[in-house]
Amino acid sequence: MIIAVAGVAGTLGGSLLTQRGSERTKLREIELVRGQEDIHENRVLRRTCYVELNRDARQFTTALNRHLHVLRERGVEEADRAALEEAKAAHRDRYSEAQMIAPDEVLVRASAVNQALNKVYGQVKRLERGEPDAGETMETAERNGQGVWDKLRAMRAAMRHDLGVSSDGSLDRPGAGQHPF
Template identity: 40%
Template sequence: MSSSTSALVIALVGIIGTLASALLTQRSASSNTLRELERADQQRREERGHQTKQAIVEARRSCYVALNIAARLYQTALTNYLIAIRSGAVTDEIRIDVDEMRRGHRARDAEAQMLVPDDVLIAAGKVNSHLSILYGILRRLDLGEPEPGETIEMAAELRVGTWELLAAMRTIMRRDLGIAP
């Protein structure tokens, strides 16, 4: 091999090496960029997932607060109704208050049915059922048309039992939110 041929081969190898080096560098940079984009995309997905979970927890918390308040206000209105029936001092204002609290509780209960898990829904259903039964008894007593066995004492006992159901519902709600063990 002549010196000019050797020089030409060496030059070609040098040029090919330089071009290959540039291509490999570009390919490595592209690969690194792609991995960075994939990591950033994964991080965005994780953040979105976390934000979604937080939004669900906040929606439940708001729902629980509203349902708990509505149930307690309804229970208080029924207590006032019971006291008024017992003393013979029922007024239209008391009846209107009970009806408003009843409607408010029913609305919050309906909202909860779309948001809360089954264990909370079961506890809320027990409270709702208990309050509805108490309301029916008090209403019939107020109208002077009680069913057999319905007395003011029976209504008073039922009212006390409702507080226990409210406490149980609140405990389940708090557990669902991670507040209680």
């Protein structure tokens, strides 16, 4: 009788241990899948943010250059001001989003672009009002505007590296077949 009870207890205990082991394995698999899904979702989120930040920073840069040309050629109208403000607002929104998503390596480059764009924007607006700071001219504003393109390339290279889509960054070097516009 004792042997029979021990045999039944052993069989039931073995089944219980097997079931618990199976449950633990299943939970680990679920956690692994969730972790992979989180990594994928994070990468998709960063990629979307980077695409939009790159686009909006380039459009803001182009809008600043266009505004300088308009200022030089005919004088700025309300529609010109509105276009510049729209480009500035779009960039500001994307940069704010990147501050919450991008890793530090990318943020350093994005911050450099943001600072350069805001510097040029300030120069353009002061020139537009006819109240430039000492040494500010259309030419210095244009040079500073052209300097933004190198910072944009560096930002794009950092974003591509973060996403794992850049092998050596050779396409992101200044002058490596990249048109500034």
